[in-house]
Amino acid sequence: MAKIHAGDCDFLSGGTDLLPxxxxxxxxxxxxxxLQHIAELKQIGRDSKGAFTIGAGVTLAEIERNTEVPRGLADCAAHVASPLLRASGTLGGNLMLDNRCHFFNQSYFWRRSLGYCLKADGDRCHVVPQINEGGKSVLNNKVCVATHSSDLAPMLIALGAEATFVGPDGKRTIKLNDFYWGDGIARFDRKPGEILSHVTLPPWAFNVRSGWKKLAPRQSIDFSVVGVAAVLELDGDKVKTLRVALGAVDTTPVLFDFSQQEKRREPGHYLFVDAYKNMPEAVGKKLDDALIETIAKHVQTQAQPKLNVPMAPDYRKKMCGVLTRRLLTELRGGGK
Ligand SMILES: Cc1cc2nc3c(=O)[nH]c(=O)nc-3n(C[C@H](O)[C@H](O)[C@H](O)COP(=O)(O)OP(=O)(O)OC[C@H]3O[C@@H](n4cnc5c(N)ncnc54)[C@H](O)[C@@H]3O)c2cc1C
Ligand code: SF4
Structure with missing residues (x-):
């Protein structure tokens, strides 16, 4: 069926993003x-090979209540939207969530009065109206900077998750961090007709401390305007693994792998943030207040929120550092 409509179809899971x-x-x-009645998408737990998988059709409420998933992930799911929305909203819908922008998430009437924008029906961006091309400032009819607003994506990226897709050309598995790509329109690397089947967590994700913090106008119901996921593994008081992933500050989630195992895709795929530029050393060092401060400063310096969701970009940038510091301090003490 997907093959018949590939290119002119949307998949519907909980419908909490698609229908609005x-x-x-x-x-x-x-x-x-x-996709609501596909039983295979609703499985959560160990598969026959012992790998921990979460089906795309598993609801956020089920993830929140599951006692086996890493604590950071359960906590992250518990802070999405509201209980009613978490009862319908699924993992798949959350990971494929459309990017958000003041000029996009509006009624047709509202958008028509402004002349639309690049992401829907128009030919210009109201957030970044001009870009530099060959030394000249020209109309931006190319790049959308709508904000990636899924909470679970940065948390699962910090936990090293892989995503498995099925589609007209078969099955493929990709690192979730490599899946997100491009501007606010492209968003990710999903082929026509493909559906997300499940995500798989690596064994090490169950041996680390993990946590999540989000900034939103209201802690209940509102989308994040900054999300910080962190994963920490200590050897005594020294850092063995340290990964931070930011949500809601760019067109894709942003991974800072201070353990330097997973690099970001090459510049050109990634438009705005270079998480690895001047990245401080952390592995083998004592996780004292000074190191936490250095890491928080680095995350804050690299984050580049845009003026297209609630709260001022300068404030959100600062909060990237504040939330990173708070989260790492909490995780150092053993987590919640
Ligand atoms: C008031 C409000 C507040 C919200 N707050 C938050 C928040 O704080 N944080 C947050 O992360 N989200 C938030 N959301 C967004 C949304 O509720 C959740 O992200 C939810 O998990 C989306 O899942 P869904 O199953 O409802 O997605 P759907 O609406 O069914 O689908 C969303 C997109 O994913 C695609 N899709 C769904 N499943 C698959 C699949 N298996 N394979 C391929 N494509 C698929 C759909 O085609 C669609 O493009 C909020 C929504 C509302 C209305
Ligand atoms: S950032 Fe994207 S969605 Fe927002 S106005 Fe620009 S083109 Fe439209």
Missing amino acids: NYKCGLNAHGHVIS
Whole structure:
């Protein structure tokens, strides 16, 4: 069925993101295919090979209540939207969430009055109206900076998750960190007709401390305007593994792997933040207040929030550092 409609269909899981967008006339397709009754997408737990997998159709409420998943992930799921939305919203829908922007998440009437924008129906960006091309400032009709707003994506990236897709050309598995790519329109590397089947957590994700903090206008219901996920493994008081991932500050989640095992994709795929530029050393060092401060400063310096979701970019940038510091301090003490 996916092959028949590939290119002109959307998949529907819980519908908590897709349906509000359809109501606003945002990039609606000719066909909507429901995934709600595919039992295989609803499995959570160890598979026959002992790997821990979470099906794309598992709801956020189920992840929140699951006692086996890393604590950071359960906590992250527990802070998405509201209990009602978490009862319908799924992992798959959360990881494929559309990017958000003041000028995009509006009614058709509202957007028409402004002349639309690049991400839906228009030919210009209202957030970054001009770009530099060959030394000249020209109209930006190329790059959308809409904010990536999924909470679970940065948490699962920090935990080293892999995503498995099935589609007309078969099955493929990709590091979740490599899946997110490009500007606020492209967002990720999903092929036409593909559905996310499940994510798999590596064994080491169960031996580390993990946590999540989010900044939102209201702690209940609102989308994050900064999300910080962290994973920490200590050898005595020395750092063995330290990964921080930011959400809601760019067009994709941003991984800072201070253990330097996973690099970001090459510049050119990634538009705004270079997480690895001047990255401080952490592995083998004592995780004292000074090191936490250095790491928090680095995350804050590299973060580049845009003025297209609530709260001022300068404040959100500062909060990237503040939340990183708070989270690492908590994890050093053993977590919540
Ligand atoms: C008021 C409000 C507050 C919210 N707050 C938050 C928040 O704080 N944090 C947050 O992260 N989200 C938030 N959300 C967004 C949303 O509720 C959740 O992200 C939810 O998990 C989306 O899942 P869903 O199953 O409802 O997605 P759907 O709406 O069904 O789908 C979303 C997108 O994913 C695609 N999709 C779904 N499943 C698959 C699959 N298996 N394979 C391929 N594509 C798929 C759909 O085609 C669609 O493009 C909020 C939404 C609302 C309305
Ligand atoms: S950032 Fe993207 S969604 Fe926002 S106005 Fe620009 S093109 Fe539109």
